[in-house]
Amino acid sequence: MSNITLNVQGMSCGHCVSSVEGAMKNLGAEAKVDLSKGSVSISYDEATTTVEAIKEAIEDQGYDIV
Secondary structure: OEEEEEEEEOOOOHHHHHHHHHHHHHOOOEEEEEOOOOEEEEEEOOOOOOHHHHHHHHHHOOOEEO
16 A cells, blocks of 8 residues: 545535545545645555546545645
8 A cells, every 4th residue: 555645725624524535435545634734645555546546536526736
């Protein structure tokens, strides 16, 4: 498993957490959102997904990667 932490703008509530964590689950990754830091820590398998796919999935939920 690989790990990455991304800074994400626009997350402010429980719905945001659910949206991002759900999007990561759909990719086969596990995410932990920290609203106070505006970050998402993600564990993923490089054999099944890529960092680009992870970023795209978060952006598809309406959030910006910074």
